[in-house]
Amino acid sequence: MAEEILDARDAALTGLFDDTSTLPPTRQPLDRALAAHVDVRSGDAGWLCDRLVIASADADALADALPGGVALRLAVVVSRAGGTAFGAPLVQDLIRLAPLAATPGVELTAIEVPVVGKRPDEEVAAVVEALAAAAIPQATAVEVDVPIGDRPAGEVLRTLTAIGAAADGGRRMIARARVGAAGTVPPPGDVELAGFLKACADLRVPVTAGPGLAGPVRADDQDSAHGYLNLVAAAVMAHKGSALARIKGVLAAPAAQVRMGSGALIVGDEVIESDATAECRRDFLLGVGVPDVGAEIAALHRLEVLTAEGAKA
Template sequence: MSALLARLFDDAALFPPDRAPMDEALPAHRDAVRDPVAGRLLCPASRFAELRTHLVPEDLLDLVLVADTGIDGLPKALDAVRAEPRVRPCAVEIAVPEDADQARAVAVTLARLPSDVPARIGVRPSPGWREALDRVTAARERGAPLGAATGAVSAPFIAACAERGLRFTCAGTTGRAARHASGHGFLNVLLAAAHAAAGERDLQRTLERTDAPALAAEVRAMPDGPGEAARGLLEAVEVRDLAVPRADLRRLGLIETPDAGEDMAP
């Protein structure tokens, strides 16, 4: 179970629409990363200078730099991150424009992307998205450390990534365990990734399930092999508040209950 859920949730608190204040987001992240399910902090390039002013000497944060200012400013932003010893750059995430042909936009992005850093390429559900995944896959097969990212995870997207052996990251609207009014839950996505890795392509029913306890029971019973395959496909779920999935996992008995006195999300 620990391997299946390890570092599953990346912290996207600094992003719209909430744009958490830095003096709230960093302390919350420091607290959350003591939990093995918590992953990396996502920081927009436009907020990295602000983040540096709130770091403390003891910090050593695993960071995903999100190129919200575009590909042109990425080399300078990466230099700033690498010059800061209190963060460890893990990856860059960059999304192509939503109104662009996705395949062409990805080709342009890949041609200009620094070659020495792992990158998540954000692909939109717009014309050319399958071909865009083909381009990312081809570049990865030539040795580039690449994966895909999406803010609108869907059954076709997960199946397409599985067909290409392409690891992906997705955005979670609230980080809830099961499907809800705003989108898919993280257990839905995790199980869909496991099914896709096993060769199943009809994933819509899994993504639409709302029975969190039953989903949790299926996750709990998952053997090591399928679990490793699922996480070999699903890198992370990006959530706005790490406390939400942590609390849901505890309620469902998938991680240990905190000690008395530790706060839990409502």
């Protein structure tokens, strides 16, 4: 009996997109974003899209707007206006989210929080304690937003180490790479993003990224205009223990050097094997945030990776 070959597109793209349409820069109204998300998830492109990401301020409205019988995987972003400290206010915010976790059809996969101070170990520990105090289910992960474009490598590594250490308490911890510009914070270049991926892989900390990616491939060969196919390839290589220079090389590969079909994802001189990609997507690169899933389907169609409806071409 012939061995079944895993399609490279299934390995790389299944559930890759987290829908961030309610967040900046698009800021779609919640009802419109929810309807569009449900529509995508129920169509030919549903295999590409995983979670809907919303701000904590929208949590109450979501419970009212969710259609009956709809299953929704959800992540909620808790903001820290002005870089305020964690503590009782965070617990109160999280208590407001607890009923959402118990809403039929809703799977609250993660609470996303930024770490902004100089003591990431204390901040991360405070977040984990606050989730427990607010009775957020243990199955809900903590997704820590890590700004890497303006931070020294040592400070980023301390943050990632704190995230990894917190996972020993039993709650899943995830590091989210901030890949787009945010206010005055610049996006990371190839070296910074490659270093982030390698450090996370070495520490066994799973990652997400975005929003702020340029699309499937790099835009105009800018150092910070990262493509998510490049990112998938770089994550696979980091997960396999490749050297930093090779990880950076696939992140830096221009659009003309990125190809994808049923057989393989090829970036520059690197052929990314489907089995390694599937393992990486399961255990390491969990998803990328995109503000417009439809636009990404159209972009992949132009690359002849998908049909116009989002099915495999």
